Amino acid sequence: MLASRMKHSFHLHEKAKEVIPGGVTANIKYFAPHPIIMQKGKGSHLVDVDGNEYIDYLLCYGALILGHGHPKVIEAVIQQMANDGTTVFGTPHELEMVMAQKIIHAFPSVEMVRYTNSGLEATLLAIRLAQAFTGKTAIAKFEGHYHGGYDQVLISVNPSIAEAGDEKEPKAVPESKGIPAQYTDETIILPFNNIEATETILRKQKHRLAAVILEPVQGGFIPADATFMKQLRAITKELGIVLIFDEVKTGFRIIYGGAQTVYGIDPDLTALGKVLGGGFPIGAVGGKKEMMEQMDPRRGKDALSIETEKANKTDTLFHSGTYNGHPTILAAGLATLDVLQQEGTMTKLLQMTSMLREGLENVYHAYGIPMKTVGLGSSFNIVLTEQEVKNYRDLAKANIKLREKIDYELLSLGVYAKPGNRYSVSVAHTQEDIARTIEAHEKAIRQVTNRL
Numbered sequence: 001m002l003a004s005r006m007k008h009s010f011h012l013h014e015k016a017k018e019v020i021p022g023g024v025t026a027n028i029k030y031f032a033p034h035p036i037i038m039q040k041g042k043g044s045h046l047v048d049v050d051g052n053e054y055i056d057y058l059l060c061y062g063a064l065i066l067g068h069g070h071p072k073v074i075e076a077v078i079q080q081m082a083n084d085g086t087t088v089f090g091t092p093h094e095l096e097m098v099m100a101q102k103i104i105h106a107f108p109s110v111e112m113v114r115y116t117n118s119g120l121e122a123t124l125l126a127i128r129l130a131q132a133f134t135g136k137t138a139i140a141k142f143e144g145h146y147h148g149g150y151d152q153v154l155i156s157v158n159p160s161i162a163e164a165g166d167e168k169e170p171k172a173v174p175e176s177k178g179i180p181a182q183y184t185d186e187t188i189i190l191p192f193n194n195i196e197a198t199e200t201i202l203r204k205q206k207h208r209l210a211a212v213i214l215e216p217v218q219g220g221f222i223p224a225d226a227t228f229m230k231q232l233r234a235i236t237k238e239l240g241i242v243l244i245f246d247e248v249k250t251g252f253r254i255i256y257g258g259a260q261t262v263y264g265i266d267p268d269l270t271a272l273g274k275v276l277g278g279g280f281p282i283g284a285v286g287g288k289k290e291m292m293e294q295m296d297p298r299r300g301k302d303a304l305s306i307e308t309e310k311a312n313k314t315d316t317l318f319h320s321g322t323y324n325g326h327p328t329i330l331a332a333g334l335a336t337l338d339v340l341q342q343e344g345t346m347t348k349l350l351q352m353t354s355m356l357r358e359g360l361e362n363v364y365h366a367y368g369i370p371m372k373t374v375g376l377g378s379s380f381n382i383v384l385t386e387q388e389v390k391n392y393r394d395l396a397k398a399n400i401k402l403r404e405k406i407d408y409e410l411l412s413l414g415v416y417a418k419p420g421n422r423y424s425v426s427v428a429h430t431q432e433d434i435a436r437t438i439e440a441h442e443k444a445i446r447q448v449t450n451r452l
Contacts, residue, residue, distance in 0.1 A: 041068030054416035067428025076335035110286030119248030119273025120148030122283030130211035144392025254377030278332030409444035
């Protein structure tokens with residue numbers, strides 16, 4: 001059925017494969033037999049190149065919290081280019097300071113901010129800051145947590161259970177070819193939501209650990225236990241290990257101030273992205289002043305001279321990027337945050353998400369399918385299991401094959417989420433969207449179960 005609806009998508013993907021590896025510009029964009037090539041987006045909807053319309057729950061992996069083409073974002077972008085006369089300066093500009101103040105106000109743990117061009121770059125910079133601050137090189141990350149596609153953290157994100165080792169002391173399993181062995185040695189893997197096993201590993205490795213980095217909500221939908229989070233903060237503080245929250249997915253999707261506000265925990269460093277850019281590429285690192293000031297180019301310098309700069313450059317942690325703090329992107333991001341801060345916006349968004357979750361759970365249970373929606377805030381995932389889902393290994397025990405079959409049926413029924421992926425809800429989703437989505441799930445379940 002999909003093949004007959006997506007002939008042009010198939011044709012374009014075949015042409016793309018001739019000039020782009022796999023026909024996709026990022027591996028996560030691919031799914032078999034071929035990805036759907038989109039042409040237009042508006043509000044909560046997408047239209048593909050064959051003219052098929054979808055209610056969109058991918059939302060660029062959660063980045064589009066206002067939906068596609070929100071008028072406030074479009075207006076802000078056009079106004080910035082018209083007023084400034086350019087898209088980018090390559091120099092400091094006022095919006096850098098305005099956005100930094102917004103971030104500091106939203107996240108109590110953040111005292112200073114630096115921008116990057118993606119969430120990946122933000123976590124990379126946060127790790128470098130921690131390594132420079134502590135003088136240590138190893139880091140610890142949690143099994144199943146994703147922090148970007150670079151060597152030190154592209155480890156044990158989706159390991160096979162056969163390779164992953166003991167659940168209380170997971171092995172470091174590289175996710176890609178081309179990762180040097182030194183990174184599996186320098187990246188310690190921890191078991192999420194198991195504080196006893198985590199503490200044992202941290203105490204054993206404390207002499208070499210610069211930082212612990214984690215998604216406080218794994219994959220954007222599996223939340224940390226409150227006790228786990230509180231004790232992790234206490235242990236890392238006691239051992240002098242920098243605690244990094246990767247809030248790229250959760251920064252504004254749980255509540256305006258992110259997961260750390262929900263848990264009442266102040267990490268040392270926070271990585272942000274996605275929603276912050278209003279649909280444009282962005283990242284940011286915020287944190288304690290004493291750590292962030294390692295990037296101050298004046299650090300250790302008494303005079304503005306080339307000789308002094310050369311003599312003292314090792315006193316400063318180098319961080320740069322041509323497009324850091326891009327004015328067009330910051331204009332879009334500030335417009336997004338302004339909408340989120342309007343009275344009732346976040347409340348309505350969370351209510352719509354709850355309505356969708358409750359409706360989906362009722363449908364699956366009515367058909368006798370073990371299922372729960374797992375998540376916090378405006379993102380969640382559909383997990384076909386009766387068991388509690390607290391980490392990667394719990395997730396691996398769910399009925400993934402049935403979920404995938406239902407997801408493919410949903411594509412034919414006009415509901416778009418990459419098969420297996422979490423759902424993100426936007427300000428643009430309506431009650432009609434929610435009702436149609438629940439109805440589509442019921443149809444998909446009937447169609448799949450009738451074939452079993």
